[in-house]
Amino acid sequence: MADRADHRDYLIGVDFGGTKIYTGVFTANLTCLGRARVSTKASRGAAAVIERIARCVHEAVDECDLKISQVKGAGIGAPGAVDAESGVVIFGPNLGWENVPLKKELEKHLGVPVFVENDCNMAMLGVYEAELEAKPRHALGMFVGTGIGAGLIINGELYSGFNHTAGEVGHIVLESGRLPSPTPLNVPRCGCGNLGCLEALASRTAIFNRIRAAVHEGQQTMLTLFAKDFDKLRSKDLRKAIRRGDKLVQKVVQEAAQYIGIAVASLMNVLNPEVVVLGGGVIEALEEEMMPTITETALDYAMPGTAKGVQIRASKLADEAGITGGAVLALRGTK
């Protein structure tokens, strides 16, 4: 908790996704001093992307009137299966990456120690260290944005499983669509190829897809006034529409919240965590609209006994969870 900012005490957190790179410079007590953001441009290949990450780090450092020589280490979260020990991104489908030695390459560019984790694990680490003061032994962080993923804390430690792919909660199936029915069901197909995954029912992508389909069927929404092309809209546009009385958006967002609640209950029944934290862009923008429904549905579906004393809450870190977790990773790694 020392406020004294020794000149080698600064830490970098990098939240690195398929569309954007977001970096932050932190003190050892996890105060963020400055940030920078660039687009990923994954199609240019791994070497170019790693250069962009390095540039974004330098920008954030410069923004704080610091030099990279004052940085102790950097922690970076990557979307996909990550071997934290070797710092290799084993498999990153959104990036088109396979076995990229991110730690080694980024260290060449930055000249400081780099530590790599899965992006959702890293965000959960940020939430755990900076937000969960009671340090629960078992906790689940679910992040709802373009996709849906989670970070798991088990016995006080990040859990990543056998192939470093644990926490893919966006791909639990909630509507398998297999029940015999006289009419074909309207079960959405997920990006992963399966029918009825949580991500296909409740991510930002899914919410906009369902609104788009309803508009196609003749239903009305003021979102069409905000932009011709829904691809240009963000979660905060959904909030704006709901607060202005848009019934369609209200309904679709509530249905998404119910699905998230059912998924949270399924995960509570399997993992019985002490704390469930919801984060990501959708929750950040729509916390007031979604959290009551998520919590109520989760408690309704959880097994008796399982929910006793369990907290379900939205993260206060919002979009900063990832970079904060990166700083924690760097802090732990350089200790």
Added chain:
Amino acid sequence: MADRADHRDYLIGVDFGGTKIYTGVFTANLTCLGRARVSTKASRGAAAVIERIARCVHEAVDECDLKISQVKGAGIGAPGAVDAESGVVIFGPNLGWENVPLKKELEKHLGVPVFVENDCNMAMLGVYEAELEAKPRHALGMFVGTGIGAGLIINGELYSGFNHTAGEVGHIVLESGRLPSPTPLNVPRCGCGNLGCLEALASRTAIFNRIRAAVHEGQQTMLTLFAKDFDKLRSKDLRKAIRRGDKLVQKVVQEAAQYIGIAVASLMNVLNPEVVVLGGGVIEALEEEMMPTITETALDYAMPGTAKGVQIRASKLADEAGITGGAVLALRGTK
């Protein structure tokens, strides 16, 4: 691995469910010497049930021409939330139990140290010690019988969660039935009150319910020749019917196997275990009929990368998993 059977070396395993109590006497190398079985009669209350457990233990010991004084300890699995440290059954809905000090009470009857666990955890412990020679760090055991539950091994240890209720995989939702549809869906309600839980779609109870409903709708099955009342039938009757060409039973059992496969994939996506073991009465009786479908569906639904090198297999211990796990529990506890 000592074959020398010292006179205090025997161990007792007790598999204790809502309908039956099953006990086994084991050597220290987990060879079962004898077994006994009685009905639970849960309605008589906890004190009477604990007496029946003690009687069943004495019967198994007598069956082996041994005396209880030659027993080192007993391990017992109970259906519900169990505090393994205190040996208290916190919550056992199928028994009508709340906060029953099973360890303390059973020790009074037996005069040997007693160790208590959740029944599925105990069965998984039996599988882990007696069957999984490679000792995977992370493993999932799913047990399919009247209900569906699981035991989780994480970092080489049983995992039971915050309220000791982890592993309730029977209550993950696979058919939430919430999608808008022109006709009401035929989604079955689970004993827990929710719609579309795995247990309501693929347990023995669910399989017989679906066959019963089909017969009610006029479909034919030879099961009606085996018994007027389906409640008298067991999983092996399903196998018999399938092997004699019963199309309805074949179809319903295959659908149950698909649901189990989807659930296994959802759990693989969340937990990324190295080994998934399927056990319980339904799998024991219908291994040949169900395992190919379960495995194929699970691999189809698992995320890329998650299934790499992961084993999905039926337990060889079958109905002995629970009592074997009890012996392991007793062995560990008395070390």
